[in-house]
Amino acid sequence: MTPKLCAIGEAMIELAPVEGGLYARGFAGDTFNTAWHMAQVLGPRARVGMVTRLGRDALSDAFAAEMVADGLDVSGVSRDDHRRMGLYLIELDGVERSFHYWRETSAARHLADDPQALEAALTGASLIHLSGITLAILAPPARETLFSALARTRSQGARVSFDPNIRARLWPSPEELRQTLTAILPLVDIALPSFDDEETHFGDTSPEATLKRFQAAGVTEVVVKNGAGPVTCHAGQIETPPVSEIRDTTGAGDAFNAGYLAARMMGHPVDRAIRAGQALSSVVLRHPGARAPKSALLPLD
Ligand SMILES: Nc1ncnc2c1ncn2[C@@H]1O[C@H](COP(=O)(O)OP(=O)(O)O)[C@@H](O)[C@H]1O
Ligand SMILES: [Mg+2]
Numbered sequence: 001m002t003p004k005l006c007a008i009g010e011a012m013i014e015l016a017p018v019e020g021g022l023y024a025r026g027f028a029g030d031t032f033n034t035a036w037h038m039a040q041v042l043g044p045r046a047r048v049g050m051v052t053r054l055g056r057d058a059l060s061d062a063f064a065a066e067m068v069a070d071g072l073d074v075s076g077v078s079r080d081d082h083r084r085m086g087l088y089l090i091e092l093d094g095v096e097r098s099f100h101y102w103r104e105t106s107a108a109r110h111l112a113d114d115p116q117a118l119e120a121a122l123t124g125a126s127l128i129h130l131s132g133i134t135l136a137i138l139a140p141p142a143r144e145t146l147f148s149a150l151a152r153t154r155s156q157g158a159r160v161s162f163d164p165n166i167r168a169r170l171w172p173s174p175e176e177l178r179q180t181l182t183a184i185l186p187l188v189d190i191a192l193p194s195f196d197d198e199e200t201h202f203g204d205t206s207p208e209a210t211l212k213r214f215q216a217a218g219v220t221e222v223v224v225k226n227g228a229g230p231v232t233c234h235a236g237q238i239e240t241p242p243v244s245e246i247r248d249t250t251g252a253g254d255a256f257n258a259g260y261l262a263a264r265m266m267g268h269p270v271d272r273a274i275r276a277g278q279a280l281s282s283v284v285l286r287h288p289g290a291r292a293p294k295s296a297l298l299p300l301d
Pocket of ligand 1: 195225240249251256279
C-alpha cells in the first residue's frame with residue numbers, strides 16, 4: 001500500500017519582491033515546504049498531504065488548487081467560514097531580507113479545533129511531520145487536542161517527526177516556548193532540530209548536547225542540523241558538503257527535513273538520509289525562495 005505522509009501546519013501567502021517595485025505572490029510555510037519537497041522527490045511512491053486549515057476565499061482556493069496540481073493530498077485540509085490564510089511580505093534592503101507577517105488571525109490557527117476531523121486526517125499515516133511553528137500558532141487547548149491525536153495515531157503505528165524551528169516572537173513568553181517544545185518530545189520519534197535555535201533558547205553548548213537532551217527526553221532518532229557545519233546524529237557527525245553560489249538560505253532546514261524524511265520512508269539508513277537532506281537543501285540554497293523549482297529536483301533514488 002502507498003504510505004501516507006502528513007505534514008501539520010500553516011502555509012501563508014507570500015509576497016516576494018521582483019523588479020520595478022512589484023511583488024510576486026506565492027505560498028510558503030515551514031511544514032508545507034517540507035511536504036511539498038517530499039511530494040516532488042517521492043512522486044507516486046507516497047501520498048503526501050497537508051493537514052491545515054484555509055478560508056473559503058479565492059486565495060485559499062488558489063492555494064488548494066496549487067497543492068493538488070503539485071501532487072499533494074488535500075483531504076486533510078479543512079475550511080474556515082470566518083478566517084483566511086495568513087500573509088507575509090519580504091522586504092529587500094540590498095541583499096538583506098526582512099519578513100513582515102500578518103498571521104495572527106489566520107485560519108490555520110484553528111487547524112486542531114475539531115478533534116474528530118484532526119484524527120480522521122491523520123488516520124492511516126505512517127509519518128506525521130510538524131514543527132514548533134505548528135505548536136506556536138495553536139492556543140493551549142488546541143495543542144492538547146493535537147497531542148492527543150498524535151498519541152492516538154502513534155499507537156496505531158505512525159511515526160512522529162518534529163522540527164522545533166524556534167521562532168521566539170510567535171510565543172507569548174520564553175517559558176511557554178520551552179515548556180511546550182519540551183512537552184511534545186515524549187510523542188516524537190524523529191527530531192530534526194537546528195543547533196543555533198537550541199543553543200539560543202535551551203542553552204545547549206554543542207550539537208552533541210542538543211542530541212543528548214532530545215535522547216534523554218525519549219526521542220530515539222535525533223538529527224541535529226547546523227548550517228554549513230556537520231550534521232550530528234547517534235552515530236557521530238557527518239560533514240556537510242560545501243555549497244557554492246548560495247542565493248537564499250530561506251527554507252534550507254525545511255528542505256533538509258524533506259530529503260531526510262523521504263529517504264527514511266524509502267527505508268534508507270540514517271546516514272544516507274542525512275546525505276539526501278543535505279543534497280535537497282543544497283538545491284534550495286542555490287535558488288531564491290523557500291522551494292526549489294521543480295525542474296531542479298530529481299526523484300529520490
Ligand atoms: N552555508 C551552508 N552551506 C552548506 N549547506 C548549508 C548551509 N546552510 C544550510 N545548509 C544546509 O541546510 C541544512 C539546514 O540548515 P540550518 O541553517 O541548520 O537550518 P535552518 O534553515 O532551519 O536554520 C544544513 O544541515 C545543511 O545541509
Ligand atoms: Mg529551521
